[in-house]
Each structure stands twice: as C-alpha cells, then as structure tokens.
Amino acid sequence: MLPNMVIPSKDKCFARGSLHIETKNNNKKMCVDNLGNKRGGSIGVWPCHNQGGNQAFYLSSQTNEFRAFSHGMCIGMKGNELFSHSCNDNDKWRYELIPGRMIHLKTGLCLTFTEVPKSSIIMSECGKGQEKQQKWVWSWVK
Secondary structure (H helix, E strand, C coil): CCCCCCCCCHHHEEEEEEEEEECCCCCCEEEEECCCCECEEECEEEECCCCCHHHCEEEECCCCCEEECCCCCEEEEECCEEEEECCCCCCCEEEECCCCEEEECCCCCEEEEECCCCCEEEEECCCCCCCHHHCCEEEEEC
16 A cells, blocks of 8 residues: 555545546556656556556545545646646536546536547547547446
C-alpha cells in the first residue's frame, strides 16, 4: 500500500476501484490511470492490470468528487483533457450506470475514450454517435 493512499469506505462511495472501457479493436480493457503522476498531472488510460495503484479511483457519494486512491487528489478538466489537482467546486461528477457515462457536472461533458492517434481520454459532448466510447464500467458500484 502506498503511504498517501486513501481507501474510502464503501458507504462513502457511489463507485470505486478501476474504471474501464472495452476497446473496439481487440476487446482489450483500458483503465483510467494516473500515469504515475502522484502529485497532480495528466490522467490517461493504460491497459488494465487489476493491481489498483495508478488505476484505483473512487466517486464520492457525499461530494460527487472523482478522486484517485493513490494521492486523494480530485480529477478535473483542463481544456478537454483530464488532470489531477487539489479539489475545488468545479470538480463534481455523476456516473450513469446505464449507459455507463461519467459526466462532468459543470460542463455536462462526458469522459470519452479515443484510439486515434493513440489511446487516450478526452472530454466531449455526450452521445453524438460516441456511445461506445463513453461506456465506462466501475469495478464496484453501490
């Protein structure tokens, strides 16, 4: 376990664990990953390894904050990209179990997987023919 790791109890989470999507090319699971940025920085995707760490996140049922276990920082937006930083009121999220969308409440944009030019995540308008690229699955949901 990492020294700064936060492990919230299930009663304080709407969802927790890994957040993944299945790619269309080879049905490989790609997980949201802090890419080793322990004190803030870019958030991306990486093939799921099921070991937690950089791929362990939670969505608070009390504050609607999307946070990383490894450092407790919030996940927010910079332009259309995700990054981790100290929490503020702009970083509220909602997960819709059906159809599996992670929605940033202030902007109404959805977490979207893209494979071009490389595997990454961006924020984009919900739906609009991107339903499969916006269908995320948490390893545990209340």
